[in-house]
Amino acid sequence: MPQVTLTVNGKQHSVEVEGRTLLVELLREKLRLTGTHVGCDTSQCGACVVHVDGNSLKSCTTLAVAVDGCSVTTIEGLAAADGTLHPMQEAFREYHALQCGFCTPGMVMSAVDLVQKHPEGLSEQEIREGLEGNLCRCTGYHNIVKAIDAAQEVMHGRRASVAAAAE
Amino acid sequence: MDTGVENATPFAGIGASVKRKEDLRFLSGRGHYTDDISRPGQTHCWFVRSPHAHARIASLDTAAAAGMPGVVAIFTGADMTGIGGVPCGWLIHNKDGTPMREPPHPVLAQGKARFVGDAVAMVIAETRQQARDAAEAVTVEYDVLPAVGMDNALTPGAALVHDDVPGNLCYDWHIGDEAAMRAAFSGAKHIVTLELTNNRLIPNAMEPRSAIGDYDPTTGDHTLYTTSQNPHVIRLLMGAFVLNIPEHKLRVVAPDVGGGFGSKIFHYIEEAAVTWAAARIARPIKWTADRTESFMTDAHGRDHVSVAKLALDEHGTFLGLHVATRANMGAYLSTFATSVPTYLYATLLAGVYTTPAIYAEVKAVFTTTVPVDAYRGAGRPEATFLLERLVDVAARDTGIDKLEIRRRNFIKPDQFPYQTPVALEYDSGDYFSTLEMGLKAADWAGFEARRAAARAQGKLRGIGISTYLEACGIAPSAVVGALGARAGLYEVGTIRVHPTGSVTVLTGTHSHGQGHETTLAQLVCDQLGVPFDKVDIVHGDTAKIPFGMGTYGSRSLAVGGSAMVKAMDKIIAKAKRIAAHLMEASVEDVEFANGEFRVAGTDKTKAFAEIALTAYVPHNYPIDEIEPGLEETAFYDPKNFTYPGGCHIAEVEIEPETGHVRMVNFTAVDDVGRVINPMIVEGQVQGGVAQGIGQALLEACVYGSDGQLLSGSLMDYTMPRADDLAPVSVATHTTLCTHNPLGVKGCGEVGAIGSPPAVINAVVDALKEYDVRHVDMPATPAKIWSIIHGSAQRAAAE
Amino acid sequence: MYDFDYHKPTTVADAVALLAADPDAKAVSGGHTLIPALKHRLNKPTSLVDLSGIAEMKGIKQVGNAIVIGAFTRHVEVATSALVKSTIPALAYLASHIGDNQVRNRGTIGGSVSNNDPAADYPSAVLGLGATIHTSSRKIPADEFFLGMFTTAMEPDELLVAIEFPIPEKAGYAKMKNPASRYVMAGAFVSKGPAGVRVAINGAAACVFRQAEMEAALAANWSPEAVAGIKQPADDMNSDIHGSAEYRAHLVTVMAKRAVAAAG
Secondary structure, three states: OOEEEEEEOOEEEEEEOOOOOEHHHHHHHHOOOOOOOOOOOOOOOOOOEEEEOOEEEEHHHOEHHHHOOOEEEOHHHOOOOOOOOOHHHHHHHHOOOOOOOOOHHHHHHHHHHHHHOOOOOOOHHHHHHHOOOOOOOOOOOHHHHHHHHHHHHHHOOOOOOHHHHOO | OOOOOOOOOOOOOOOOOOOOOOHHHHHOOOOOEHHHOOOOOOEEEEEEEOOOOOEEEEEEEOHHHHOOOOEEEEEEHHHOOOOOOOOOOEOOEOOOOOEOOOOOOOOOOOOEEOOOOOEEEEEEEOOHHHHHHHHHOOEEEEEEOOOOOOOOOOOOOOOOOOOOOHHHEEEEEEEEOHHHHHHHHHOOOEEEEEEEEEOOEOOOOOOOOEEEEEEEOOOOEEEEEEOOOOHHHHHHHHHHHHOOOOHHHEEEEOOEOOOOOOOOOOOOHHHHHHHHHHHHHOOOEEEEOOHHHHHHHOOEEOOEEEEEEEEEOOOOOEEEEEEEEEEEEEOOOOOOHHHOOOOOOHHHOOOOEOOOEEEEEEEEEEOOOOOEOOOOOOOHHHHHHHHHHHHHHHHHHHOOOHHHHHHHHEOOHHHOOEEOOOOOEEOOOOHHHHHHHHHHHOOHHHHHHHHHHHHHOOOEEEEEEEEEEOOEOOOOHHHHHHOOEOOOOOEEEEEEEOOOOOEEEEEOOOOOOOOHHHHHHHHHHHHHOOOHHHEEEEOOEOOOOOOOOOOOOOOHHHHHHHHHHHHHHHHHHHHHHHHHHHOOOOHHHEEEEOOEEEEOOOOOEEEHHHHHHHHHOOOOOOOOOOOOOOEEEEEEOOOOOEOOEEEEEEEEEEEOOOOEEEEEEEEEEEEOEOOOOHHHHHHHHHHHHHHHHHHHHHOOOOEOOOOOEOOOOOOOOOOOOHHHOOOEEEEEOOOOOOOOOOOEOOOOOHHHHHHHHHHHHHHHHHOHHHOOOOOOOOOOHHHHHHHHHHHHHHHHHO | OOOOEEEOOOOHHHHHHHHHHOOOEEEEOOOOOHHHHHHOOOOOOOEEEEHHHOHHHOOEEEEOOEEEEEOOOEHHHHHHOHHHHHHOHHHHHHHOOOOOHHHHHHOEHHHHHHHOOOOOOHHHHHHHOOOEEEEOOOEEEHHHHEEEOOEEOOOOOOOEEEEEEEOOOEEEEEEEEOOOOOOEEEEEEEEEEOOEEEEEEEOOEOOOEEOHHHHHHHHHOOOHHHHHOOOOOOOOEOOEOOEOHHHHHHHHHHHHHHHHHHHO
């Protein structure tokens, strides 16, 4: 069986997989990182979004063998080592941008990549369009959009905290 | 803000937008959902499902599959002897008093498959992929029978879904006074008729259903981990009716659950299958649906076809209402399916109006589709859509302004309590105020200018309103029992005060997004004066919680919160006796406020935590009179439903060239009773509105005439995305519920109930130049274009 | 999905050899069409040949009056390429509107064009710009490449290596998305340049096609009004729960008009 070596949240792993093993299966079942979820089978819901070499992707549509040698960040690796939340996590909490929490890890990882790729800033409409690959059934997205808007200010150094951006 | 108080604990009682306790684990990837659980020695299960809507199983051969790599066991319906079928929880009686038809719902198909996805066999293997590999090697020969849909189920000579259910009719039920309705119609100036459908929906909670059966052969203990909104109900139904396992040997755990919206209330066959089979193989078995299975097997929602008639006098006063509805039950009766188009639907047809004579008849039919049951709102959105569309059409047909016709017929504030002609007695409400607030917030008065501005851009803008009412916190047990409910509808709360004064609450409700760990903790802060971080809420485990009916129908605060208040009253009563002893006072003189016991009129006080410690370390204690410990349980049975209501206003813009309807604005003003956490209430309304907009504009479950599910994946079923929706402005206006201790009404479903007619009323308004009277949901681009295009063609032909 | 052997060659020649050696092998690039199909067990390849390690299939460059894009170039790279944006902005626009961010981070132009999904975006640009397909063995003009639904002129062991797009004077793209899948319900890619005036329609029929009547009208008068009155016959249009053939035929005209307007 193929062997895959990859770095996940800063830690190197070498794992035996089947050719058909998906990245999300490797994360959830082999590494027991169950924060990354599977919500659909057509690559649309985005509950499985992780970062690979700095880009967000759907880990349910990526073969584990295809990320050999890559660096993966999951929701478990987003906060600082001392537990300080990433501004996006903080903003989701501040703005009540999550309810059942199932879409949340993918939504947060997707939002972090979206904001990082747009240092010029995103309008409300651009944030909504930027979430095309993530479904949430609970929130109606209203507060998710607000949270991302607040987080981008902090991530780009224009505000000190998501709470400050709220005003 | 400088409060002048150092380290002041932020106010976390009733009315505070406290940030949620549950968020940190969800945001860190440390949520604990069913599929995250891995039991030692766990096997995996895949179900062989019927590819046909309706077929006799001619033969079933598992021999080849049994020899596949990793296969542990394969079971079919023939193996499942001595167990029951999945029961229905509500008995409905026909017009003639006879009971409804209630065909069995076997765990695995017995001789016949009745919908695409009906489970025929279960394959258990070491891995999920091996189970799926082997499932494909199970050979099933089917004799295909004709599919049965809503359009042909009641047609004479139609194929029968169940051989012993003539005409595919589950029941023919009615409510209200037919003679009074007919008298009202005979004297009416106007009779407005509207035929409409309430589109079938697929709930699509983001977490697919999952179940793990576990069994300890040394003790005979069964455990089921499952994605459920109500683990005790599952234990009761599965233990008592399906598998004959007594409660003390059956534990049901519903850990973090990723959304329910009703679809995770019901007892599903997969839960029984893994629990039963785990005992056969003495190993844990996990089943997790993929999204395709969710589409095929989660209970769907809505699916009504109705004819509604409203009789009015010359002033636009509603005189009578007659509704005839066909409701789809699907292939089998799901847990609460039968109650949805009856007591959760027709009882709501008075809405917020004083219509004196109402008569509704409902035919429930079996079809070869997945069972239909409660989905966010359950019956009440169907009633509200019918009524609020009918009122708009009545305004159009009579030439009376759509706001004016509503005001003329509103139940007035001094008419409460108000007895409707369809069984309910409303306790409180203020429909005039929510209407006025809504009109102001949505700038109704300025709309025509916005319409003109849109027109200049080639867009058709419309505004729509719905003044709705719902009933939630379903109860009282004695009443619903008389109406056919087969369970009590009380709730249970245990308040466990620990020796140092911190509190664990055991609640029979279940949180799957609602934020109970926060809101219910706020109740404890408020009532016992215990700091927010000293309160934890435990739910979702029959081994920990005494009992409970779970979470559905916006009942958790109104019923579950009330049970907690009742238990806290007992805690306070006992603690006062302890405090009286310690302070050498008479118990009648002890007051309790802000977490402190005080002898009235003195400076003698005892903190709540001191009393707790004394209760557990009873050295100086009236041990002959009072038991040690400080823990109380209460069962609360509601005295009535609660009646949230309000006003929803939608504004849309249509692009005539493509038919695309864009949500521009949505305003909700809701009376949900007392608000415990405004942040969470807003979130609940926004989420509900999104589902309502989804129903109105996007979502349609479509079966082909052969019974195949055409909208069977996210490729074909339109889930609302962020850019399909607009900001939702939420405000509340409170009238208190008069019969529960908190004055709360419920906020989980109002969004999904009030919004669909507001959106469709806006779409119809936008299309007014095309002489459109009604648009059925969902108002997709193709549908709107064909309305506009058809109108243009007619104009050209004239 | 069924299990398979996995290969990751580093040259086109090796990849072709692997495909030639196993008739049930499949090439995979971004995988965003193939992997979902495999997950639904709609496909049972014995081996997958991963093209991500082949350097010669990557990159975007200008060669004379054409832009050549390697097959293993991801949508996000085309969408954000300064070269593409300055020479064929309509192509960058198209790439920036395929699927969602995560799809664009993985999906490749070669994968999309080889697959020839009728609801995909890229085939309209290839046909609408009169591009040339460079395969492992030959060059195929766009007009001869797209044969039908999920069918192209390539042989099973032939690999798409690069696509050569002539730089047009003007080009524009517009589409109506399927509300559910967000794939193309009807789209139009229009251009005027070395390959003449071209109108390629995607999403609406079983395969991307050129709309000759619109091309003639635009050749005479390059303006949105020139195509606004041209009706696409509904006969060969797709029809499903999201829209009738008539609706799609109507959208063809609307999208063509918008594409011309976008082209300027």
